[in-house]
Amino acid sequence: MREAMFAAPLGDDVFGDDPVVLQLQAHTAELLGTEAALFVPSGTMANQIALRAHTQPGDEVIIGAGAHVWRYESGALAALAGVQTQVAGTGGMFSAADVRACWRPVDPYSAPTRVVAVENTHNSAGGRVWDPAELRAVAEAAHALGMTTHLDGARLWNAAVASHRTERELATGFDSISVCLSKGLGAPVGSLICGSAAFIAKCHRFRKMYGGGMRQVGFLAAAGLHALDHHRARLAEDHANARGLAEVLASSPKLRIDLSSVQTNIVMIDLVSGSAADLVATAKSRDVLVTASGPQRIRVVTHLDVSRDQVMQAAKTIAELA
Numbered sequence: 668m669r670e671a672m673f674a675a676p677l678g679d680d681v682f683g684d685d686p687v688v689l690q691l692q693a694h695t696a697e698l699l700g701t702e703a704a705l706f707v708p709s710g711t712m713a714n715q716i717a718l719r720a721h722t723q724p725g726d727e728v729i730i731g732a733g734a735h736v737w738r739y740e741s742g743a744l745a746a747l748a749g750v751q752t753q754v755a756g757t758g759g760m761f762s763a764a765d766v767r768a769c770w771r772p773v774d775p776y777s778a779p780t781r782v783v784a785v786e787n788t789h790n791s792a793g794g795r796v797w798d799p800a801e802l803r804a805v806a807e808a809a810h811a812l813g814m815t816t817h818l819d820g821a822r823l824w825n826a827a828v829a830s831h832r833t834e835r836e837l838a839t840g841f842d843s844i845s846v847c848l849s850k851g852l853g854a855p856v857g858s859l860i861c862g863s864a865a866f867i868a869k870c871h872r873f874r875k876m877y878g879g880g881m882r883q884v885g886f887l888a889a890a891g892l893h894a895l896d897h898h899r900a901r902l903a904e905d906h907a908n909a910r911g912l913a914e915v916l917a918s919s920p921k922l923r924i925d926l927s928s929v930q931t932n933i934v935m936i937d938l939v940s941g942s943a944a945d946l947v948a949t950a951k952s953r954d955v956l957v958t959a960s961g962p963q964r965i966r967v968v969t970h971l972d973v974s975r976d977q978v979m980q981a982a983k984t985i986a987e988l989a
């Protein structure tokens with residue numbers, strides 16, 4: 668990846684003439700089956716620009732419980748797009764019936780329900796994967812009610828591997844899709860918004876407004892292209908490692924793990940006693956890096972920089988500390 672970055676020819680992407688950025692955008696659009704794509708610095712910016720482009724201030728966005736766009740994007744939907752959210756279903760996933768139940772006809776008392784935003788895989792639900800048929804049904808229900816659809820696909824690559832579908836199949840029915848090159852794909856930075864040419868043109872203007880225009884950025888796009896070409900298929904290893912870790916830790920009487928939720932590279936672990944922050948700090952002193960995802964919940968993510976042996980060693984350390 669570093670060699671690809673060093674070798675990248677550079678242009679100026681604010682002028683739209685960085686050759687590797689153009690290549691990355693075309694390649695990602697092709698993978699997702701959309702007309703166009705736009706390179707942005709982060710997944711947060713990709714989601715926020717897309718949802719801003721779908722809405723007007725005062726509109727409402729339907730989301731799943733714990734959605735990243737609501738929980739971890741610093742209030743940007745309210746602050747930047749001026750929209751409110753309504754939660755459909757429970758646990759992050761929802762159905763077409765839930766979409767219909769959330770929708771309200773236009774009246775002077777209600778915020779127009781304008782967009783349905785789905786997260787696949789769902790981060791705070793432990794990397795859960797949407798059932799492809801449910802995904803399609805939700806998008807169809809949204810369109811039937813005149814709404815648009817956004818897919819937060821920061822980890823769509825993991826969803827594709829886990830559900831044995833192409834990214835393009837999982838993106839069908841969505842008017843916009845955000846994908847990340849960092850996270851499991853291992854690029855240092857970068858995300859893309861994918862959609863129709865007209866939608867991406869609209870996003871381009873908001874990218875400028877949100878300060879996301881980058882200039883000689885082809886070296887980062889080169890990292891992204893390398894990640895797309897070399898690191899997608901291997902995500903299955905991360906999934907198997909997460910499963911292995913979860914199965915070992917599930918046998919500890921001090922820990923609670925819902926094994927049915929371990930579907931990709933994320934494992935959520937609840938402590939029977941003690942604080943997650945303390946465990947995270949002690950684990951760090953033993954070279955095991957995990958995060959707290961609640962007062963008694965820790966979140967473990969497997970990725971390309973940790974081998975099977977290291978993951979199993981980490982499992983042993985976590986069990987001892989618990």
Ligand SMILES: Cc1ncc(COP(=O)(O)O)c(C=O)c1O
Binds near residue numbers: 735819822
């Ligand atoms: C589902 C999801 N969407 C969006 C993001 C935001 O990505 P970034 O950290 O690049 O802003 C994340 C980050 O973890 C995520 O998990």
